[in-house]
Amino acid sequence: MFVAVMAALHHELLLFAAAGFALGGLDDLLVDILFLLRKTWRDLTVYARHSRMTTTTLPASSRPGRIAVFVPAWQESGVIAPMLRHALSRWGDAPYRIFIGAYPNDPATIDAVAALAQDDPRLMLAINDRPGPTTKADCLNLLWRAMLAEEAASRFRYKAVVLHDAEDVVHADEIRLYDFMIDRFDLVQLPVLPLPGRGGWFSRAVANHYGDEFAERHGALA
Numbered sequence: 237m238f239v240a241v242m243a244a245l246h247h248e249l250l251l252f253a254a255a256g257f258a259l260g261g262l263d264d265l266l267v268d269i270l271f272l273l274r275k276t277w278r279d280l281t282v283y284a285r286h287s288r289m290t291t292t293t294l295p296a297s298s299r300p301g302r303i304a305v306f307v308p309a310w311q312e313s314g315v316i317a318p319m320l321r322h323a324l325s326r327w328g329d330a331p332y333r334i335f336i337g338a339y340p341n342d343p344a345t346i347d348a349v350a351a352l353a354q355d356d357p358r359l360m361l362a363i364n365d366r367p368g369p370t371t372k373a374d375c376l377n378l379l380w381r382a383m384l385a386e387e388a389a390s391r392f393r394y395k396a397v398v399l400h401d402a403e404d405v406v407h408a409d410e411i412r413l414y415d416f417m418i419d420r421f422d423l424v425q426l427p428v429l430p431l432p433g434r435g436g437w438f439s440r441a442v443a444n445h446y447g448d449e450f451a452e453r454h455g456a457l458a
Contacts, residue, residue, distance in 0.1 A: 300331065300415055301394065302392070303331060303394065303395060303398055305332055306380075307379075308337045308375035308376055308401075309349070309375075312403070313342075313347070315403045316336070319403060320336070321352065323406045331415075332398075334360065336360070342368055376399070398411075
């Protein structure tokens with residue numbers, strides 16, 4: 237009797253799991269079908285007449301403006317300085333300013349950012365009144381208020397806000413692309429390319445397994 241009950245339970249659980257996998261697969265299949273249909277449509281109606289735009293052929297914005305980049309940071313002292321140095325070197329003198337949000341009980345991150353910000357007007361460090369961690373939304377609201385205060389003091393408005401994480405490796409043409417695309421769209425999301433994992437084979441296997449999933453959930457927004 238016990239064996240029969242366990243066999244029936246095993247069978248029902250397998251059916252439940254199979255149904256879950258099937259539903260999940262249908263969801264992915266629907267997304268793939270929509271992507272293929274849109275790609276085919278654009279290939280026939282757009283790219284048959286116009287060449288694909290690249291960073292070398294990207295035109296300048298008809299209404300150029302300054303871009304605010306928000307980077308919320310909690311215990312990011314190990315990555316925030318290299319990320320900022322890379323962004324500053326890649327973006328150069330483009331019209332942007334990077335706002336970094338930190339917390340009073342995270343002195344290591346504050347020191348890492350302050351060491352760069354004190355000599356570079358392209359960086360703005362904002363420190364939360366409350367100790368961290370809070371939510372990312374709370375830190376972004378802090379940066380939003382800092383941006384509004386700068387706009388009021390300088391009597392100008394930023395054209396767009398770009399969201400980045402402290403570990404992001406930015407693209408050199410990102411600011412120029414945002415400046416152009418915001419002329420046409422209220423929201424722009426760039427794809428994120430996950431970098432290969434480092435370390436031993438196990439670390440690489442784990443990192444690479446979640447790389448695409450991480451990229452899907454962390455597209456850069458403006």
